[in-house]
Structures are given as C-alpha cells and as structure tokens.
Amino acid sequence: MSQDHEPEATRRESGETESSSANRAWWDRNADDYQREHGDFLGDHRFVWGPEGLDEADAGLLGPVAELRERRVLEIGAGAAQCSRWLAEQGARPVALDLSHRQLQHARRIGDQAGTVGTGSGGGAGAVALVEGDAGALPFAAGSFDLACSAYGALPFVADPVRVLREVRRVLRPHGRLVFSVTHPVRWAFPDEPGPEGLTLTASYFDRTPYVEQDESGRAVYVEHHRTMGDRVRDVVTAGFRLMDLVEPEWPAWNRQEWGGWSPLRGALIPGTAIFVCERD
Template structure:
C-alpha cells in the first residue's frame, strides 16, 4: 500500500537496516511543491524515480503497520480479512490475482497464504527489491507500468490495488482498460485511493487540516519539482464523479464504493491521516468493480 504526500515536503530521512547493503544518495535539493499540469510521460518518470529513491524510507516508516503479509486497504487499517472486498476468503484459493502498485508485495504475500496465485506488479525497482528482501515465496514479481500490463488477455481472476498506481497516473482510464483486458469475464477489480474530498483540505493531520482551503473541483495535479522545473513527484486528483466515470469508461460495473470509518484502535498518524481527521471526514475511497 502507498500513500499520497501532498504537503509533506522535506521530511527527515530515517536509516534502515536490511539484509542487503543500501546506498542512500543525498537529495541535492528541497523540491518545490506546486499545482500544475503534468502529462503521462512526466508523471511516470517522476514517480518511478521518487519511489526508487524513497522506498527505503517508506518501508521503515510504514513497514510495521503494513506487516510482511497483511492486506490493508488504507491508513484507516481496513483489513481484507474482515472486509472481503475481493470475495469470501475461502474462495481465494486457486485464483490468479494481479496486485498493481504492489510496493513490497505485502498484500500479495497475504493472498498467497490464502492459496491464491498472486502476481505483484510495481513501477519501482527498489520497491520490488524490498519484496525480495522480505520474501517472495509463492508471489510472482513484475516490474512494469500499470498502463501497459505485460500479460495476455484474460490472465487473471481478480485484480487489486491498495493506493497503487491510480493516484499517480495522468490517464486512469488507460490503466482501467488494461486491467479490464487482463481480467477474465466476471473478474473483480478493487482499488483504493485518497478520498477525493481530501483534496479540498490541507494535507495535515492536525486541526489545520480541517479547514477547506482549495476547490474540490480543481483537478490540477500536485507536483514536486526540482530547481529546473522538472517534476520529481506527481499526484493526480479526480472527483468522486470522475472516478465513477473512469470505472465505467474502463469497461467495469461499479459494485460498491467503500468509505472506511476510522477505528478506535488506530491511534497513529500517517501523513495527512489521523484519528482527528478520520473521525470527521473520510480519508480513503475503495472502488469495487466487476468486469462484464
């Protein structure tokens, strides 16, 4: 699972200890956060580079919450073992499942434990190295762009994405059509993203994140760029209506839209997510879709 980082520029980078040596190159600049247009090519290049550079920090910061083989849909902590959005757990055995934007393949590892045959796909080479570090027994690992899936038509029974790919692409319909292509008839695709309403608020976990400061209808991407104006991170905003239309344009039928409530047990902050905000406004949106 991945998180958005709007408003979180220049965090201190923790060190990590793994089973293999890690070389951390210091960033030569503090990226400038702005809102501007960013196309597919620029978004892909920026986000591949960002996740390769920051995968180590991400796994340190969130690895304990995510676990090694847990399927969690978002910072609220909604777990697939309880939600069963992909279907009943007992029916996962023997299913071919594609996880998109898999990171270190925690969700795929959980699926493998249920008897499924998962393939974990990610744009970031470094994220997949972390998947290997944790262990990839029973999980296929593929480095590829979600907009050009390297699989034959009708290869999978199910597909899933927990904050992977869709928040970061300029053309989500292209991704949805690719997922539709590789799913078998009747297949289900479930994906989670930052709840669109969050884009109207500052991405802050405290009281300052409770006041609307931007237009919900402003689809201008959030971009972090270097001194030369080159994007180093891009995140794309879609309204709820946009997401629904994207699902339909991708060839899917929307079965459910889940807005997880913040549970009492979850006391941690994760970027702009927190118990304070989570008790007042939704933080995640999970789209449950079926292929006709």
C-alpha cells in the same frame, strides 16, 4: 537536483510521461524510508486497504476468503507485496507488479525471508511472482487473471486512469473483479496535515490540477493526480466495469497512528480513503 534543495510544491499540469518518470524515480529514492516508516503497520503479509487499517481479511471485498484458493490475482502498485503475500497464504496465485525496482527489491527481501518469493508471472502454491512494469501497459495476455487489486497503487499517480483501468479489464477474465483504493477525493480540498490545520477547507474540490513537486529546474520529481468522486465513477464505467460497491472506511478507535495527512482527528470527521469494487462483464 542538489541534495540541500527542497522540492517546490505546486499545482500544474503533468502528462503521462512526466508523471510516470517522476514517480518511478521518487519511489526508487524513497522506498527504504517508506518501508522503514510504515513497514510495522503494513506487516510482511497483511492486506490493508489504507491508513485507516481496513483489513481484507475482515472486509472480504475481493470475495470470501475460502474462494481465493487457486485464483490468479494481479496486485497493481504492489510496493513490497505485503497484500500479495497475504493472498498467497490464502492459497491464491498472486502476481505483484510495481513500477519501482527498489520497492520490488524490498518485496524480494521480505519474500526471501518468508520463502514466498518467485519471479516472472508464474510461481507455485504460496509463492508471490514479482514483475516490474507500468500499469498502463500490463505485460500479460488477455484474460490472465481472475481478480485484480490495488491498495493506493498506481491510480493516484497516473495522468490517464482510464488507460490503466482498460488494461486491467483486458487482463481480467469475464466477470473478473477489480478492487482499488485511492485517497478520498474530498481530501484534495483540505491541507495535507494531520492536525487541526488540516480541517480547514483551502482549495476547490473541483480543481483537477495535479499536485507536483519539482526541482529547481522545474522538472517534476513527484506527481499526484486529483479526480473527483464523479470522475472516478465515470472512469470505472468508461473502462468497461460495473461499479458494485463504494466503501469509505471509518477511522477505527484502535488506530492511533498518523500517516501523512491521515490521523485519528481527521479520520473521525472526514473520509480519507475511497475503495471501488468493480466487475467486468
């Protein structure tokens, strides 16, 4: 793709292979800008579930903080591993997995500065192990983890979310908990704009056609997949989880930032994030 060519935004089908390849390359290209733009909000060791700023330290969706100690936790789509670093500070034993090599380089940079980075799937107290891998084919043995989490990681970008959820279930121990956040499905019916123009419904909520950015040859360079709220619930159940809670964070008065289509204006009127709290049998 030529440097002066802007990707074309369209809605079209995009399968597993194309979606994975496009999104790995997109995050590798854009990781620097992403961390530069959002790093202050995310912090180096803060666990936030989305642009609203709901903090796991307050929400306790993974369970009481005191009970995280010594728990093996898998973070999926970890980016620069800010959430895993917070978990390590609570005494957990996190593994941060991401598809993007460049995102994990940022995780290593921040971890090296804090002295909390490890390699492979091990790591001692306070360490964060970094693993490059695909959420649809997790490189871990069955029953390796007590908990799994994903804050806008992997699931919005995959063509087959049930495959990912089944993989997560496989690596969780019995009664293990999975908590993941995604763009609230209702947002797909509105333009991705933070201002008043983002308050006018322009598309069918029921249109599951993926959002694709493609180059001049028609090759996808970024893909997001839409699921309705009912689809997400069915995906969770089909993969063998029980849905324990569904959280739709309200926009707090202290948060004045805009993040893409998320903003105080829109956040006061429609939900922007959906968080699914699940448990395997």
